[in-house]
Each structure stands twice: as C-alpha cells, then as structure tokens.
Amino acid sequence: MVTLVLAGTAVLVVLGFDNPVWWLAAVALLFLYARLAADRKSATPPGGGGSGGGGGGGAPKSYKDYRDRREQQDRWDRRYRREHGSQEQQKSK
Numbered sequence: 001m002v003t004l005v006l007a008g009t010a011v012l013v014v015l016g017f018d019n020p021v022w023w024l025a026a027v028a029l030l031f032l033y034a035r036l037a038a039d040r041k042s043a044t045p046p047g048g049g050g051s052g053g054g055g056g057g058g059a060p061k062s063y064k065d066y067r068d069r070r071e072q073q074d075r076w077d078r079r080y081r082r083e084h085g086s087q088e089q090q091k092s093k
Contacts, residue, residue: 005033 012026060066 005029 009026009029012022012029016023016026060069
C-alpha cells in the first residue's frame with residue numbers, strides 16, 4: 001500500500017506542474033495515508049489481541065486457545081439443543 005500511495009503522490013506531483021491543484025491533492029493523499037496508518041497503529045492492542053470475548057475472527061494463537069474455543073462452542077451447542085430441541089421435535093411431528 002505504501003508503494004501505491006507513493007506512486008500516486010508522484011503522479012500527482014508531476015501533474016501539478018501544469019495545474020498546482022494536483023499538488024494539493026498529493027498533500028491530501030499523504031495526509032490521509034498518515035492518518036490511516038496512525039489509526040491502524042492505535043487500534044492494535046499492545047498484547048496483540050487474544051482469544052476470548054466476543055466477535056471472534058482470526059486463527060487461535062495456540063492449541064490451548066483452539067481447544068478452549070471448541071469446548072465453549074460445544075457447551076453453547078448443547079445448551080441450545082437442550083432449550084430448543086423440543087420445538088424442533090414438535091415441528092417434525
């Protein structure tokens with residue numbers, strides 16, 4: 001992405017020799033990229049994240065995290081079947 005932003009900036013600077021408005025566009029592009037990079041850096045947790053909590057997504061960090069997640073999912077599935085199983089059986093009759 002850095003290469004794309006730098007190439008775009010270079011093109012805008014070259015175009016700016018005919019029309020200086022392109023230079024403003026180049027500055028705006030660099031500003032937006034710097035802001036995006038700063039937002040991404042601040043959004044990353046210091047510990048690199050981890051499993052647990054809501055949202056999910058991404059691969060587990062270790063086999064233990066994987067097993068913990070699978071066991072939690074199994075517990076949820078069993079609870080759901082226990083609470084909603086009677087409704088499914090009634091529909092099939």
